[in-house]
Amino acid sequence: MSTRLKLAVPNKGRLSERALELLSLAGFHVPRHARRLMADVNDQWRLLFVRTDDIPEYVANGTADVGITGFDIVRESGLDVERVLDLGFGKCRLVVATLQAHEIKNVKQLQGKRIATVFPNLTKNFFTENDVEVDIVPLSGATEIAPSIGVADAIIDLVETGSTLRQNGLEILETFLYSEAVLIANANSIAEKRDALIELETAIKSVLDAKAKRYFMINAPEDELEQITALLPGVTAPTVMPLMGREGWVAVHAVIHEGDVNRIIPELRKCRAEGLLILPIERMMP
Ligand code: AMP
Numbered sequence: 001m002s003t004r005l006k007l008a009v010p011n012k013g014r015l016s017e018r019a020l021e022l023l024s025l026a027g028f029h030v031p032r033h034a035r036r037l038m039a040d041v042n043d044q045w046r047l048l049f050v051r052t053d054d055i056p057e058y059v060a061n062g063t064a065d066v067g068i069t070g071f072d073i074v075r076e077s078g079l080d081v082e083r084v085l086d087l088g089f090g091k092c093r094l095v096v097a098t099l100q101a102h103e104i105k106n107v108k109q110l111q112g113k114r115i116a117t118v119f120p121n122l123t124k125n126f127f128t129e130n131d132v133e134v135d136i137v138p139l140s141g142a143t144e145i146a147p148s149i150g151v152a153d154a155i156i157d158l159v160e161t162g163s164t165l166r167q168n169g170l171e172i173l174e175t176f177l178y179s180e181a182v183l184i185a186n187a188n189s190i191a192e193k194r195d196a197l198i199e200l201e202t203a204i205k206s207v208l209d210a211k212a213k214r215y216f217m218i219n220a221p222e223d224e225l226e227q228i229t230a231l232l233p234g235v236t237a238p239t240v241m242p243l244m245g246r247e248g249w250v251a252v253h254a255v256i257h258e259g260d261v262n263r264i265i266p267e268l269r270k271c272r273a274e275g276l277l278i279l280p281i282e283r284m285m286p
Contacts, residue, residue, distance in 0.1 A: 004046040005189070005196050008058045008067035011035070011049035015181050018089040019068040023047075025282065026203040044196060056081055056184065065189035066197065072158060072179035076119045081184040085201055088208055090181035091160070094122065097170040098154040099147045107174055110134055116143045116152035123156045126176055144168040206283035213284060214261055217253050217277040219243060224271040225250065231267050232256055255281065 009023070010016040020030060028041045039047045048064055055069035056077035067081075070090055074081060096115075098104045104113070107130050116137040117123045127134045137152045144164055146152040158179070159165055162172060183204065190197060220228055225240065229252075232238055238254035252273075256264065261278060268276070 116146035
């Protein structure tokens with residue numbers, strides 16, 4: 001029997017490519033031609049390519065040890081899995097929306113109304129918590145057209161920017177869940193295969209941490225070093241090296257936040273910095 005650890009990843013849909021890209025950057029590279037039902041990565045891991053919606057079930061019942069799926073899907077499943085890591089992509093929110101032209105302007109006014117959704121469980125919980133009784137109309141997609149064709153009075157749906165809703169004449173009454181892609185794990189697997197799961201989590205986290213950072217290299221006069229170090233936020237100890245053949249000059253290397261790059265450059269120029277190089281960082285383990 002195979003002792004490989006099993007990681008369930010979406011086989012298609014919005015989250016699939018991004019999940020594989022993240023895994024690849026983390027060192028779990030799957031060639032495109034191998035992305036069918038399952039693929040083995042190094043000696044330790046087996047990737048299972050399955051439907052995004054089914055991943056909580058596979059993880060909960062132990063078919064997979066870990067999985068990547070949307071947090072909304074995990075919550076809708078109601079299954080008992082551990083949310084190990086937020087992955088920073090597939091960001092969206094679950095909202096209650098109704099026709100702009102409708103007289104309904106808050107959730108309480110939905111009493112007795114029909115709500116179309118692909119999230120019947122979350123919808124039921126939401127209205128129960130709000131003490132509002134509704135009829136749920138379960139659909140398998142395209143809920144945004146339900147109000148205008150008279151199938152429902154309101155919808156509960158995922159939005160990223162809200163533009164699809166606006167195009168369909170809908171307005172948001174309330175946001176009640178923020179979602180993104182998450183790494184989930186089975187509690188038994190966490191206990192029994194701890195070391196391998198920590199290795200996976202650490203590898204993925206190192207990619208996420210590196211994304212917003214840049215490796216910054218400059219040459220500068222040594223007598224400006226104090227000023228320059230003060231300009232590099234969050235860096236307690238930049239690497240400083242002598243420059244061969246340039247008396248009184250040094251190379252300074254530091255990791256900085258990408259959002260600070262443009263602000264810092266003119267300041268460094270004032271300190272007579274030259275030869276600036278700004279590089280992406282593949283992985284980072286502080
Ligand atoms: P799929 O149906 O396989 O394309 O994946 C849908 C999942 O992608 C959702 O359950 C969310 O977790 C995520 N997602 C991210 N942004 C959106 C969006 N604007 N609309 C629908 N799903 C989104």
